[in-house]
Amino acid sequence: MTSALAPNLMVDIVARAKRVGSVAAAHASDVDRNSRFPAEAIGALKAERLLSIMIPKVLGGEGATTAQICEVCAILGQNCSSTAMIFAMHQIKLSSLVAHGVEANWHRDFMQTIARDQLLLASATTEGGIGGDLRNSICAVERHGDSFSLAKDATVISYGSVADAILVTARANPDAPSSDQVMVVAVKGQYTLDRTSLWDTLGMRGTCSEGFKFNCTAPVEQILPKPFAEIAAQSMLSASHLFWGALWYGIASEAFNRAQSFVKAAARRAPSVTPPGAMHLAEAAVTLQTMRATLKEGVLRFEAARKKPDTMSSIGFATAINNVKVAMSQSMLQVIDQSLLICGILGYKNDTPYSLGRQLRDAHSARLMISNDRILLNTSNLLLMARADSSLLGL
Numbered sequence: 001m002t003s004a005l006a007p008n009l010m011v012d013i014v015a016r017a018k019r020v021g022s023v024a025a026a027h028a029s030d031v032d033r034n035s036r037f038p039a040e041a042i043g044a045l046k047a048e049r050l051l052s053i054m055i056p057k058v059l060g061g062e063g064a065t066t067a068q069i070c071e072v073c074a075i076l077g078q079n080c081s082s083t084a085m086i087f088a089m090h091q092i093k094l095s096s097l098v099a100h101g102v103e104a105n106w107h108r109d110f111m112q113t114i115a116r117d118q119l120l121l122a123s124a125t126t127e128g129g130i131g132g133d134l135r136n137s138i139c140a141v142e143r144h145g146d147s148f149s150l151a152k153d154a155t156v157i158s159y160g161s162v163a164d165a166i167l168v169t170a171r172a173n174p175d176a177p178s179s180d181q182v183m184v185v186a187v188k189g190q191y192t193l194d195r196t197s198l199w200d201t202l203g204m205r206g207t208c209s210e211g212f213k214f215n216c217t218a219p220v221e222q223i224l225p226k227p228f229a230e231i232a233a234q235s236m237l238s239a240s241h242l243f244w245g246a247l248w249y250g251i252a253s254e255a256f257n258r259a260q261s262f263v264k265a266a267a268r269r270a271p272s273v274t275p276p277g278a279m280h281l282a283e284a285a286v287t288l289q290t291m292r293a294t295l296k297e298g299v300l301r302f303e304a305a306r307k308k309p310d311t312m313s314s315i316g317f318a319t320a321i322n323n324v325k326v327a328m329s330q331s332m333l334q335v336i337d338q339s340l341l342i343c344g345i346l347g348y349k350n351d352t353p354y355s356l357g358r359q360l361r362d363a364h365s366a367r368l369m370i371s372n373d374r375i376l377l378n379t380s381n382l383l384l385m386a387r388a389d390s391s392l393l394g395l
Helices: 007-034 039-047 066-079 081-100 105-117 228-269 278-306 315-343 357-363 372-383
Strands: 121-124 142-144 147-158 165-171 181-187 191-197 209-219
Touching: 007 039, 007 066, 007 081, 007 357, 039 081, 066 081, 066 228, 066 278, 081 105, 081 121, 081 147, 081 165, 081 228, 081 357, 105 181, 121 147, 147 165, 147 181, 147 191, 165 209, 181 209, 181 228, 228 278, 228 315, 228 357, 278 315, 315 357, 315 372
Parallel strands: 121 165
Antiparallel strands: 142 147, 147 209, 165 181, 191 209
16 A cells, blocks of 8 residues: 555555565574574664654654554565564554654653664553453552552563563542543653463464563653543554554465465466466455455545544444454464465475464464454444444545
8 A cells, every 4th residue: 555645655665664674584484483582683673764754843753654654564474473463563652652652751862762772662541351452451550649550460461571661541530430530651661571371372373472570660641631531542543443454454465475376386387277376366365455455445535533522432443444444353373274275285384485384373363462352342332322334435
């Protein structure tokens, strides 16, 4: 997908992302095999200064659009799923700062530091006792004058041990209900991490999403000024579904590319015969095009809604953006499955140009990250309260 805005910046960002993609691809198999952090690719992201592209220009970033961030996610997804996921999660956290922290002095200064030093942001939203329900917390911020303390049983902090800062959700105070949450920024040196679980998984092995007991003490000015309910609704959930969707599109695209190469090779060997896999390739092309259209429509809807806060909080928007996540996570598996049928045993094996095992395993994480079942249940409740939008172009 491309952006009609700032074409010169788009060309530059794509070129930089492709250079990082080459580094990521060279180490992707080793990252997957050893379940290790993709240090080389993240180092390349920092060298290309891609970690700060979303930050406004006035704060040292490049003011990249949602579409441009998605393009980078897709490029990285074609080369190393774990690298793409880490980049996406970093940008999701950054979206909260950009959308809700620009009016606060500490957060403005922190964004300048991120841009200058290419800091890597992680997230601690899941918690023991609540699972993946990020809109509820057990832990709470305890204020002590100008500082606060926070202890959280974080069942997952992806790449937490190597992050430069962690954005953490918690109840606003010890007496607050579980849904009355804030988000705080904790910078390395202000917190400790005691590992409680390891990350030995089917796929996405390089995200190193281990569990930790998180403890921090920091100034209260590092608490984002908006309630987390607003942060989630107005930036975080949309950014999650769109950036994840883009990297999933990248994974599916790479699977399709390998299947297409397989069919072309078969056609060259027998030019007078249509290869058996050609029909499956055509089916995969339809699904891939649908994924692209779904993501592009989601980005356009999000950019339009950002100009109208009431729209951002509407049932219709929440339903649409939820549908992007569900559709992209399901369709990706269809493309990869079709590609595997095309490549056959050479796609099933791990040592061929057509190998698809890593992509298939990584893809199965998509329906579990903010479980599709949880999203569909939420969407079903929303649909009980609103009329369906049956217009074709949303006019």
